[in-house]
Amino acid sequence: MATEATDFPAPQIDTSKAHPARVYDWLLGGKDNYPVDEAVGRVLPPEAHDAARQNRAFMQRAAAWLAAQGVDQFLDIGTGIPTEPNLHQIVQRIVPTAKVVYTDNDPIVLRHAEALLVSRPEGTTDYIEADVRRPAQILEHARKVLDFERPVALSLIALMHFITDEQDAHGIVSELLAALPPGSHLVLSHAASDLYPELAQQVTEEYAKGGIRLGFRTRAEVARFFEGLELVDPGLVTATEWFKSAPAPQPEGSGIYAGVARVP
Template sequence: MTQGSTYPEPLGREQGRLDTGVPHIARVYDYWLGGKDNYAVDREVAERIIATGNPVTQNARANRGFLGRAVRHLTAEAGLRQFLDLGTGLPSADNTHEVAQRIAPETRIVYTDNDPIVLVHARALLTGSPLGSTTYIHADVRDIDLILERARETLDFDRPVGVIMAGLLHCIPDEDDPAGIVAKVLADVPSGSHLAISQPAADINANGMARAASVMDQLMPVKITYRTREQVARFFEGTELLEPGLVPAPLWRPDPDADTTPRSVWAGVGRKA
């Protein structure tokens, strides 16, 4: 697959058309990060959650910071040259391909998401190094078998892959078996592959997160599930967690002089033996 390829038609289950009257978590998150690719209904949800006193803006930034550090480590230190970024969300600063290709221009990346507006902005995700490759697949992560099949057109599954699930799994309720989705991906990628996960925490600032969850349940069409450290740790079964383990996102290999205030996001990277 060449640089800048995309699949404009939804893969797997019906994704629906862009509905600016229904909030979507990717656009709410975009608002918290200071983006402009959101609508009034997304901003209303975002502000209602901010009004609960939960520092969601700082949580979102902590999540984004972890993504950049994890990709940087996996490219520069672990030597990975291909990534599968599941549930990428709207393009922002330091997307996976930008971080990775800054270090190794030949790196290949496959992005996926199910929000129609992310598809609209996919070209921004597909502008990378001419030596590498970036591909966007419009699909729901619950159709993981179809995603993996299509991803093989860009990625070599005989070589280690960096699997990114940053701020994704809380959008998958337990009844849709998020652990099974993670296990399927890990079963398909070879030894030496790495799994990076960040997940909003139920047990850091528990009262504030509970208030935010209550608002989410009232206003969002998709169930949002915050999880404890123990629950998030189960997603890493079959991998060996890299130091410092599963920690609040700002504490995962922070940059010098970075703000390491613990935020309500668990984050970790595991290596498949």
């Protein structure tokens, strides 16, 4: 089952300002971006392309592992522009009845919502245009699709480093987690400020020139998002180090922290 695209208002896309979802799309080789987004991407170091690829691969491994554990409800915030395989395609291959709610605040993602809503007949996908800084709004919508009496996987992939401490990044995640029942999971990846400090500073400065604020964090600061949760092995590691079964990812350096944790 899928929500009809006609359920959504016509999106208003601002092509005068770069947007994280569209820059990420450009880094992944996508076509759904504008010159202003490409301008940001082109001045980023080559490692930014690697980070985007590594981050995407972590999401795919984590989603597949959770589905294999029987998790059949997913709330994906900061969805980004559809890039196959999308989260619902991964989990519904394993659990055809899985339900997925996508959320993003870029109207261009809404324009491509049809791709996110092509669910298997047995399952459900839905989409809401909303900002993670308004968690109550997201949760209100998600409850119309997901059963919060059963475990839900909350996916925050490469999102929270766009939310600064002044915007209460940790408080936002805490509010989202507080709504989840025991047995739920948090899947989170986050750009590191302490693994490659000079590179992190360069990326932050280039994004800032495009009008995008970044708040890269240390491992200890990222670990705070998982406070009170039970980290799944191998714990909070780099994106290329997180995997649960063979074949393992190719060993390579990564400036992205990644982890999966269970709500007790």
